[in-house]
Amino acid sequence: MMKEIQVGLIGLGTVGSGVAKVLFDNAEVLAQRMGGKLRLKKIVDLDLDRPRPVKPPRKMLSTRVEDILGDKGIQIVVELIGGMEPARTFILAAISRGKHVVTANKALLAVHGSELFRAAAAHGVNIAFEGAVGGGIPLIRALREGLVANRIDHVYGILNGTANYILTRMTREGTTFAAALQEAQAHGFAEADPRLDVEGVDAAHKIAILSALAYCCEVDFEQVYIEGITNIDPVDIQFAADFGYRIKLLAISRCDGDRIEVRVHPTMIHRDHMLAKVEGVYNAIQISGDAVGDIMLYGLGAGMMPTGSAVASDLVDLGRNLLAGVRVRMPPLACSEEAIVRRQVKPMDELVLTYYFRFSAVDRPGVLSKIAGILGNHDISIAAVIQKGRQEKGSVPVVMMTHEARERDVRLALAEIDKLPVVTAPTRLIRVEDGERAAEGVSESLSA
Ligand code: HSE
Numbered sequence: 195m196m197k198e199i200q201v202g203l204i205g206l207g208t209v210g211s212g213v214a215k216v217l218f219d220n221a222e223v224l225a226q227r228m229g230g231k232l233r234l235k236k237i238v239d240l241d242l243d244r245p246r247p248v249k250p251p252r253k254m255l256s257t258r259v260e261d262i263l264g265d266k267g268i269q270i271v272v273e274l275i276g277g278m279e280p281a282r283t284f285i286l287a288a289i290s291r292g293k294h295v296v297t298a299n300k301a302l303l304a305v306h307g308s309e310l311f312r313a314a315a316a317h318g319v320n321i322a323f324e325g326a327v328g329g330g331i332p333l334i335r336a337l338r339e340g341l342v343a344n345r346i347d348h349v350y351g352i353l354n355g356t357a358n359y360i361l362t363r364m365t366r367e368g369t370t371f372a373a374a375l376q377e378a379q380a381h382g383f384a385e386a387d388p389r390l391d392v393e394g395v396d397a398a399h400k401i402a403i404l405s406a407l408a409y410c411c412e413v414d415f416e417q418v419y420i421e422g423i424t425n426i427d428p429v430d431i432q433f434a435a436d437f438g439y440r441i442k443l444l445a446i447s448r449c450d451g452d453r454i455e456v457r458v459h460p461t462m463i464h465r466d467h468m469l470a471k472v473e474g475v476y477n478a479i480q481i482s483g484d485a486v487g488d489i490m491l492y493g494l495g496a497g498m499m500p501t502g503s504a505v506a507s508d509l510v511d512l513g514r515n516l517l518a519g520v521r522v523r524m525p526p527l528a529c530s531e532e533a534i535v536r537r538q539v540k541p542m543d544e545l546v547l548t549y550y551f552r553f554s555a556v557d558r559p560g561v562l563s564k565i566a567g568i569l570g571n572h573d574i575s576i577a578a579v580i581q582k583g584r585q586e587k588g589s590v591p592v593v594m595m596t597h598e599a600r601e602r603d604v605r606l607a608l609a610e611i612d613k614l615p616v617v618t619a620p621t622r623l624i625r626v627e628d629g630e631r632a633a634e635g636v637s638e639s640l641s642a
Contacts, residue, residue: 355494
């Protein structure tokens with residue numbers, strides 16, 4: 195008879211329903227590939243009456259988490275309720291009772307990952323989290339296994355489907371931010387609190403987790419720089435297009451000696467860059483390793499079935515270990531405990547990047563030279579300038595692209611410029627990825 199691994203699922207929301215559905219619908223293929231049966235024994239949720247795309251048998255359902263945690267037969271607990279508490283308490287309780295854990299809880303892992311991983315190591319169990327980053331894309335597995343031979347130089351990309359969907363709709367159809375967000379919520383890929391998506395926090399959770407894996411380290415989530423897309427004005431999308439660029443919410447992480455860069459912010463990338471072509475709810479992540487070079491992974495980064503597929507892959511992974519009589523084949527960060535270091539996140543002020551500025555200034559002789567003078571005093575060199583329209587009264591947008599400049603100088607220069615009486619609104623800044631190449635490209639596209 196085929197051996198079975200018993201599974202308890204906490205949380206029957208969007209992703210939980212996807213996991214249950216894939217376990218029911220693809221039971222046969224899962225059993226063939228695992229060499230044993232994954233038996234979903236108990237599902238716990240506070241609301242059992244909500245209409246759902248799956249209809250598990252009533253006796254499988256419960257509102258009491260103890261029905262899973264206290265069941266000695268259940269070897270793997272899947273936590274899909276999200277958020278900090280009670281998810282953290284449930285996971286720690288499962289670990290302390292010797293159960294393996296599968297979670298897609300990026301917020302919890304980004305903030306409390308080290309605590310959970312230590313607890314798991316102390317109890318000889320594993321935590322798997324493929325569904326936490328990149329939805330259905332096997333990104334965690336790529337870093338843990340496929341790229342294990344590499345020193346990773348950088349990982350960056352589009353890690354929030356909702357923000358990418360909104361920016362795509364704003365760019366392609368001129369949809370308002372609010373309408374595009376509503377559509378994303380209707381499709382079910384936005385977070386329960388969509389501020390996590392549009393303010394960049396969700397992408398920051400994900401890049402913090404990827405950084406820990408890529409550089410074998412602990413990351414203090416408080417040090418991650420986060421800026422969302424709520425201030426992106428359609429006019430900036432248009433100016434970016436005029437320069438040959440798209441605006442994307444990028445999550446960026448780089449290894450820099452003992453320190454790392456970890457940041458999330460709207461970024462201008464050239465329209466020919468592969469990431470510029472990633473649209474809608476799709477995610478794409480570029481990873482650069484010293485042996486493999488650059489690779490890119492692309493796919494659906496959110497949604498019921500893609501994330502359900504990722505969670506189920508973890509169940510198979512842990513199930514295979516159990517069937518082989520192995521409790522922990524590989525620690526969660528795929529790095530021995532003694533090799534894990536704490537890395538400082540490089541302060542934003544020290545970064546050297548190229549920038550897009552949109553000034554709102556009165557249209558009068560001498561204004562541009564005042565702005566340019568302050569930039570020059572702060573060592574910021576201008577690569578291109580455009581001003582559209584002419585207004586005797588009121589203000590006009592003056593748009594500039596810079597050569598490489600230090601972020602601290604930029605911050606100080608803009609603070610000074612925004613105090614000028616001729617400047618009528620705070621200057622908008624968007625960072626440009628690809629450094630000098632971008633600035634050169636802009637000069638060329640403007641002179642063509
Ligand atoms: N809200 C997330 C997104 C879901 O839009 O990408 C997947 O983590």
